[in-house]
Amino acid sequence: xxxxxxxATWIDENRFEEALSSNDYPHETASAKIVFSFPFNCKVMxxxxxxxxxxxxxxxxxxxxxxxxxxxxxSGAMGYLNRMGFFDHLAPGITVLPDRPIxxxxxVYGRTNRNLVEIEAINKSxxxxxxxxxxxxxxxxxxxxxxxxxxxxxxxxxxxxxxxxNIFSHSQTPxxxxxxxQLYRNGNSLKVVVSDSGLGIMETLRPSLHAEYPNLVGxxxxxxLVEIFxxxxxxxxxDRGCGLRGSAQKAIKFNANLExxxxxxxxxxxxxxxxxQPNNKAYCSENLPLIWxxxxxxxxxxxxx
Amino acid sequence: xxxMNQNALTLKLCEFMETPEGWGRDHGRKVYQKLIDFxxxxxGFMIFMVSLEGTKRVDISFASETIVELARRYRGxxxxxxxxxxxxxxLENWEAAASRKKQPIMLWEGNKGRPIGxxxxxxxxxxxxxxxxxxxxxxxxxxxxxxxxxxxxxSTKFKQLWEQGFLLRREDIAESGGVEFSYYRIG
Numbered sequence: 001x002x003x004x005x006x007x008a009t010w011i012d013e014n015r016f017e018e019a020l021s022s023n024d025y026p027h028e029t030a031s032a033k034i035v036f037s038f039p040f041n042c043k044v045m046x047x048x049x050x051x052x053x054x055x056x057x058x059x060x061x062x063x064x065x066x067x068x069x070x071x072x073x074x075s076g077a078m079g080y081l082n083r084m085g086f087f088d089h090l091a092p093g094i095t096v097l098p099d100r101p102i103x104x105x106x107x108v109y110g111r112t113n114r115n116l117v118e119i120e121a122i123n124k125s126x127x128x129x130x131x132x133x134x135x136x137x138x139x140x141x142x143x144x145x146x147x148x149x150x151x152x153x154x155x156x157x158x159x160x161x162x163x164x165x166n167i168f169s170h171s172q173t174p175x176x177x178x179x180x181x182q183l184y185r186n187g188n189s190l191k192v193v194v195s196d197s198g199l200g201i202m203e204t205l206r207p208s209l210h211a212e213y214p215n216l217v218g219x220x221x222x223x224x225l226v227e228i229f230x231x232x233x234x235x236x237x238x239d240r241g242c243g244l245r246g247s248a249q250k251a252i253k254f255n256a257n258l259e260x261x262x263x264x265x266x267x268x269x270x271x272x273x274x275x276x277q278p279n280n281k282a283y284c285s286e287n288l289p290l291i292w293x294x295x296x297x298x299x300x301x302x303x304x305x
Numbered sequence: 306x307x308x309m310n311q312n313a314l315t316l317k318l319c320e321f322m323e324t325p326e327g328w329g330r331d332h333g334r335k336v337y338q339k340l341i342d343f344x345x346x347x348x349g350f351m352i353f354m355v356s357l358e359g360t361k362r363v364d365i366s367f368a369s370e371t372i373v374e375l376a377r378r379y380r381g382x383x384x385x386x387x388x389x390x391x392x393x394x395x396l397e398n399w400e401a402a403a404s405r406k407k408q409p410i411m412l413w414e415g416n417k418g419r420p421i422g423x424x425x426x427x428x429x430x431x432x433x434x435x436x437x438x439x440x441x442x443x444x445x446x447x448x449x450x451x452x453x454x455x456x457x458x459x460s461t462k463f464k465q466l467w468e469q470g471f472l473l474r475r476e477d478i479a480e481s482g483g484v485e486f487s488y489y490r491i492g
Contacts, residue, residue, distance in 0.1 A: 127331075132328055155394060157362055157394075158364045161362075162365060162366060165331075168331060242366075243369075245401075246397075
């Protein structure tokens with residue numbers, strides 16, 4: 001058995017990675033049973049919730065025996081996850097301790113709180129045309145007083161639409177992708193999370209580099225990641241790729257940070273000199289525990305700069 | 306803009322979209338097929354004025370797969386231009402998509418037009434500016450308006466503008482009996 005123990009505090013993406021790395025890597029271990037343990041006073045942030053959901057479903061898909069063990073029951077992290085619809089999307093074969101919630105909080109309260117967008121599945125057979133607008137509305141709920149509110153609203157909608165569409169383009173997987181958002185007033189930020197379990201951007205892009213972008217062949221995954229957002233490179237060649245690049249340019253105008261987790265690497269991209277640069281001081285990690293897919297968090301600061 | 310051009314037909318994009326918001330390549334491709342059907346069903350029209358009235362938003366991928374792709378497909382034969390495009394964010398997205406495909410698309414605000422996506426080369430700029438102030442123009446007319454401009458030189462500029470998608474053209478019979486091209490602004 002491999003046990004991933006989360007600490008008794010807020011679990012942001014950094015702590016999530018620390019916990020994953022503290023034991024055998026879940027995808028790579030020979031253990032057939034993977035237990036994720038949430039102690040008392042453990043609180044999960046939205047980025048972690050969505051990544052955990054993707055990872056747990058991936059492990060279940062690989063026939064691992066996955067257990068989510070919530071010491072505090074529904075009064076703790078489990079309650080928040082239930083409110084966000086986490087268990088609605090969790091593979092039925094995964095064990096939840098002490099028990100799966102009887103009622104889905106997202107089902108009961110869904111779409112009633114404009115400070116969040118519950119976890120929404122994204123797959124080719126179900127496309128919620130209103131999802132980019134609903135994600136945008138959570139942002140505008142806190143930012144409507146800004147003098148640049150109209151511009152921000154249009155930019156945010158484009159960013160969310162492009163990111164979600166990117167999941168459709170890259171999925172090639174039976175597993176769903178997910179999107180969600182959560183406002184953190186005390187943290188002065190809104191996090192919008194888009195996550196898929198498909199082939200990562202690198203897996204789809206690398207085979208086309210020799211033909212389409214021979215000058216980029218020698219770049220590391222992290223360097224290539226930056227170029228995806230800077231130049232808009234695409235496996236389909238020069239005509240495509242403008243969506244992610246255009247989204248990044250809009251996000252830069254509003255000083256939004258971009259955290260990207262690929263199967264083995266992750267990077268925090270921060271706006272600098274009109275483009276996105278990796279923030280090497282924050283973290284820029286390679287050789288991480290495997291998580292399939294592409295997982296992106298846009299972090300908007302609520303205050304106007 | 307009400308086109309004075311009798312070759313022009315107005316096309317309201319939102320009527321092809323089902324929703325006022327267009328996003329994603331799949332959605333774009335579905336709309337693109339409908340747009341092609343519309344264009345092919347109206348063979349007598351050379352210019353399509355794309356009205357964005359009722360279109361709330363489009364993302365860059367949708368923009369790329371719809372009007373920009375349509376303009377590229379029919380480049381040189383039929384032209385597409387925007388009217389009613391006031392939203393700055395939507396304009397940025399159309400521009401980003403057009404720029405990526407190196408496909409100019411005219412944007413008309415009243416009687417003033419400008420290309421978005423890419424602009425004419427410096428050498429052809431004066432010919433382009435001359436052309437968009439009138440419905441159609443012949444190389445000889447432009448040559449006559451500029452001292453020391455030969456008809457051959459003017460023809461080269463207009464041909465380049467036509468090939469790059471800034472203008473349309475039709476073949477006429479000149480008074481001399483030879484072939485002469487009339488170049489049409491898009492809009």
